[in-house]
Amino acid sequence: MNCVKIVSCLKGSFCHLRLVIALWLCSYQNVVALPLLPKPGQIPSTSELPSSPNSATFQPIEISPTMIPHYPFHGEPLPPMYPSFPKTYDPVLTGRCPVNFSVISSITAKTASDCTQSLSTVVGNVICCPQFNSLLHIFQGFYSNHFDTLVLQNALADDCFKDIISILASRGANSSLSSMCSVKSSNLTGGSCPVKDISTFENAVNTSKLLESCSTVDPLKECCRPFCQPAISEAALQISGIKMTLSDNKNIVEAPSEIDTLNDCKGVVYSWIAKKLRFEDANTAFRLLSSCKVNKACPLDFKQPSEVINACRNLAAPSPSCCSSLNAYITGIQKQMLITNRQAIICAAVFGYMLQKAGVMTNVYELCDVDLKDFSLQAYGQEAGCLLRSLPADLVFDNSTGFSFTCDLNDNIAAPWPSSSSVTSLSLCAPEMSLPALPTSQTLGSSGCHLDGVHFLLSTILIFVSTLLY
Numbered sequence: 001m002n003c004v005k006i007v008s009c010l011k012g013s014f015c016h017l018r019l020v021i022a023l024w025l026c027s028y029q030n031v032v033a034l035p036l037l038p039k040p041g042q043i044p045s046t047s048e049l050p051s052s053p054n055s056a057t058f059q060p061i062e063i064s065p066t067m068i069p070h071y072p073f074h075g076e077p078l079p080p081m082y083p084s085f086p087k088t089y090d091p092v093l094t095g096r097c098p099v100n101f102s103v104i105s106s107i108t109a110k111t112a113s114d115c116t117q118s119l120s121t122v123v124g125n126v127i128c129c130p131q132f133n134s135l136l137h138i139f140q141g142f143y144s145n146h147f148d149t150l151v152l153q154n155a156l157a158d159d160c161f162k163d164i165i166s167i168l169a170s171r172g173a174n175s176s177l178s179s180m181c182s183v184k185s186s187n188l189t190g191g192s193c194p195v196k197d198i199s200t201f202e203n204a205v206n207t208s209k210l211l212e213s214c215s216t217v218d219p220l221k222e223c224c225r226p227f228c229q230p231a232i233s234e235a236a237l238q239i240s241g242i243k244m245t246l247s248d249n250k251n252i253v254e255a256p257s258e259i260d261t262l263n264d265c266k267g268v269v270y271s272w273i274a275k276k277l278r279f280e281d282a283n284t285a286f287r288l289l290s291s292c293k294v295n296k297a298c299p300l301d302f303k304q305p306s307e308v309i310n311a312c313r314n315l316a317a318p319s320p321s322c323c324s325s326l327n328a329y330i331t332g333i334q335k336q337m338l339i340t341n342r343q344a345i346i347c348a349a350v351f352g353y354m355l356q357k358a359g360v361m362t363n364v365y366e367l368c369d370v371d372l373k374d375f376s377l378q379a380y381g382q383e384a385g386c387l388l389r390s391l392p393a394d395l396v397f398d399n400s401t402g403f404s405f406t407c408d409l410n411d412n413i414a415a416p417w418p419s420s421s422s423v424t425s426l427s428l429c430a431p432e433m434s435l436p437a438l439p440t441s442q443t444l445g446s447s448g449c450h451l452d453g454v455h456f457l458l459s460t461i462l463i464f465v466s467t468l469l470y
Contacts, residue, residue, distance in 0.1 A: 091170035097160035101167055104135075104142055107279050108164075111135045112171035114395050116403055120174035122337045122377055123405070125299040126388055127395060128174070129181035130290035134283050137267070139164065140188055141274025141282065149197050150271040151190035161185035190271075191264030192257070195239035201272055205235045214273050217285045219391055223292035224429030228285065232273075236265035287392035295390050295428075298347035300336055300375065302354060305329050309358040316362060323368035330374050334385065337377060341408055342390040342428055344372040348415040351375075356418060363417040370415045 101108065115128040139160070144150045152160060161184075169175040178184060190196045195204060213231035222228060242258050274282045308329050312322040339347065348365065355364065364370070373385035389408035396404050 088172055089170050091163075091166040093163045093166060094159040097156065097163045098146070099139070099143055099160065099163075101163065104138060104279060107135050107138050107283055108167055109171065110283070110394060112168045112173040113397050113403070115168065115173040115177055116395060116397075117172060117174050119395060119403055119405075120177070120180065123388075123395065124180050125337055126294055126340055126343075127393055127405075128177070129183075130287055130294065130392065131283075131394070132168075132177050132181050132183065133290065134286035135164070136183065136187060137270040137286055138274045138279055138282050140267075140271035141276075142279075144198060144271060144275045148199065150201060150268050150275070151193075151196045152188045154186070154189055157185045157188040161188060187267060190268050192261045193236075193239060193265035193268050194241050194261075195265070196268060198272070198275075201239060201268065204239050205269075205272075206238075207272075210235050210269070210273070211276055214285055215277060215281070217288040219288050222288055223295065226292070229289060229292065232266060232269050232289075233262075235269045235272075236262050239268065240265045284392075291390060291392050295340055295342040296346075298343055298350045299339060300333050300347050302333060302351055305351075305354065305358075308364075309355065309360055312355065312362070312364050313359045315360070315364065315367070318367045322364060326364055326368050326370065330370065334375055334377055338386060338388055338405075339376045340390045341372065341387045344375045344387050345416060345428065347375045348372060349418050352416075352418040365415040365417045372413045372415050374415065 111131050111134075114123070114131040120128045140150065140152070143152060143160075151157075161178075165175065165177060168177065174180060195201050201207075210231050214228040217228050240258075240261050242261060270286065273285070277285065307325045308322075311319065311325040315322055333351075348370075352365065371385075373387050376385050376387050378385045386405075386407035389406065393406060396406075398404065
C-alpha cells in the first residue's frame, strides 16, 4: 500500500515539481563564477593560467603553501614552500635603455612570479631559469623591432640587463638571477656570431622554413621528434660561417671556440624568432624548447655515497644499516631542488649506476622502498614528495595563499634500478609510441596523477650520455 502511495505521489504535479527543483539545486552547486582578468602588469593569479586536460584516471595535485601546518621551530629559516608574498616597489632604472618595458609587462610579470625570491632556488632549473632566458630572447626581439639589428651593443646591453633585473626584483623576484641562471648581459650582444643585423640574417637563412618550424612547437613531439630545434641549429650554422666536418655520417664541430660561436648564433636566431612571433607565442615556444633540454639530464649533485656503498655492498636481503644509510643520503640530495618526473627517472638511473660501479649490485631501491618522488624536494608536513611536470610549468600567485605549484606525480612509483652497469644512452623516447603503463601503487585512487600522457618503459633503464649541443 505504501508503494502505491509513493508511485501516485510521484505522478502528482507537486512531487514532480519538487524533484525538478531538487535536481536544479544539485546542478547549481557545481557552478563557478568566472573571475575578472587582472590589469596589465599585475601578478597573475591561478585563474589566468591554463589547466591540464582532465583525465579519467589521473589528476595532478595542487600544492599550496597554506596546506603546510604551522612551523614550530622559532628562530630557524622557514622551509621554501611556506606561504610567501612578494614585496613590490618601484624599480630604479638606468634611463639609458631605449625600450618601453611596459609593452612586455606580461612576460616580465610571469618571469617575476616564476623566479620569486622564496622559491627561485628550488625551481631554478625547471621553471625560473627557462622563463628568464625566454624573457631575454623576447626582449631582444622586441628591441629589434625598432632597430636594424638582432642584438645590443655591449654598453647598451649592460644598461638594459640591469634594468631587466631591477624590474624583476621590484616585483619580488630573486635579484641574483644572473648568477643563479648563469646568464650575463653579453647574452644580449650576440657574442662571437658574425651575423647580427636583420638584413644579413634574412639573406643567409631560409626564414620561411625557420618560421614554419618554430611558430608552433608541438609539446608532445618536439622533444622526441624535434622539428624546431634542428631548424634553429641549421640557421645558427648558416650564419656562423663554420664549416662542419663529416665523420661517421655525423656533423662534428672541432674547436671549442666554434661551439661558442654556434651557441652565440643560436641566440641571434632566437632573437629573430621572437621578433616575428607574438610575445605569448614566443614564450610558449621557448619554454617548450627549454623543457626538452632540462629533461635530458639529472640536475642533482651526487656526492660520493661512501657510507651507502659500505653498508649495501654484497647485500642479498633487506638490511637496516643499508636502508638507513641509503635513506639518509637521499634525504640529503632531495633538499637541493624540485625536479620533473623525467628528471627523476634519469636521477635514479645515474645514482643507481654510481652504486653499481662501486660494487652495489643488489636492487637497493626495491629493498629499501625508494620511490621516484624521493629524489625531489619534500614539502614540510607532507609525507609525499613532489615531482613537477615534464612540460613547462609556472608558479601561481594567489592573494590568499601566496605562491603555489602543481605536482604531476605524487604516487608511490618505485625508482627504477639500472638494468646493467654498462654506459649507454638513456632515452625516454621510444621508436614505437605504445609503451606499457607505469606500475601503480595501492594508493592510486586517493592521490592519483599522470605523467603528461606519456608512459615510460621502466623495465630497462640505461645511463644517459648528454649530447654536445642542444
